[in-house]
Amino acid sequence: MTALTEWESKQLLGPRLPVPREARTGTVDEAARLATGWGCAVVAKASGIAHKSDAGLVRLGLDPESLRAVWPALAAAGDGTVLVAEQVSGELELIVGGRRDDTFGPLVTVGFGGVAAEVLDDVAVLLSPPRPGELEDALDGLRGARLLAGYRGSPPVDRAQLGRVVAAVADLLDRDPNVVEIDCNPVLIRDGQPVVLDALVVKR
Incomplete structure (x- = not known):
C-alpha cells in the first residue's frame, strides 16, 4: 500500500x-x-x-519570519517540501472518507471529525455512490445532527456543498480501482461552508 502526500491526495480528489x-x-x-x-x-x-499532527510536524499561526524559522526542520522531516496554507477557523470539524470493503464494495463515510473523530465515533457509512436522499438521511441520523443546523448564531452547514465533498470521494473510488482508502479530516465548517484542511489517499 502507498499513502500519497496531502498535496497529491487533494490533487487526485479534483479541482472542485x-x-x-x-x-x-x-x-x-x-x-x-x-x-x-x-x-x-x-x-x-x-x-x-x-x-x-501526531508527529508534531504542523506549525500554526505563522508570519513570514516565524515561517522561515520552522521551514527547514519541517522540510527535513518530510520529503523536502513544505505545504503552506492560510490558517482558517470555523464552527465544526467533520470527516468525509471512503474505502473498499471486501463484502460491500466501495463505501463512503461522513460524520463528526477532527482529532477526536475516533473518540466521538459519530459517523454514517453508505454504499458508494449514495443514492438521492441517502446522504441527507445519514446526516439527520448522526447523534450530533442538531449541530449541523447551526447553533449559537452560527449558520447551518451547507449540505449541498458537503455533498460535493462526498461526491469527490465517491468519484475517485469509482474511477480508480487502485484507491483503497480516502480520508478527508478535518473538513472544517467555516460560515456554513466545508473546507477540506487535510486529505489522505491510500493506493495499492
Whole structure:
C-alpha cells in the first residue's frame, strides 16, 4: 500500500474540492513570499508524512519570519517540501472518507471529525455512490445532527456543498480501482461552508 502526500491526495480528489489557499513550497524563500502575499497567519506542514499532527510536524499561526524559522526542520522531516496554507477557523470539524470493503464494495463515510473523530465515533457509512436522499438521511441520523443546523448564531452547514465533498470521494473510488482508502479530516465548517484542511489517499 502507498499513502500519497496531502498535496497529491487533494490533487487526485479534483479541482472542485474546497480547500484553503495553499501551495507546496520547495524553498524557504518561496514559502515566505507566499505568506507575505497572503497577508494572513499561515500553517506549515511537513509533506510526505501521513499523520503530521501526531508527529508534531504542523506549525500554526505563522508570519513570514516565524515561517522561515520552522521551514527547514519541517522540510527535513518530510520529503523536502513544505505545504503552506492560510490558517482558517470555523464552527465544526467533520470527516468525509471512503474505502473498499471486501463484502460491500466501495463505501463512503461522513460524520463528526477532527482529532477526536475516533473518540466521538459519530459517523454514517453508505454504499458508494449514495443514492438521492441517502446522504441527507445519514446526516439527520448522526447523534450530533442538531449541530449541523447551526447553533449559537452560527449558520447551518451547507449540505449541498458537503455533498460535493462526498461526491469527490465517491468519484475517485469509482474511477480508480487502485484507491483503497480516502480520508478527508478535518473538513472544517467555516460560515456554513466545508473546507477540506487535510486529505489522505491510500493506493495499492
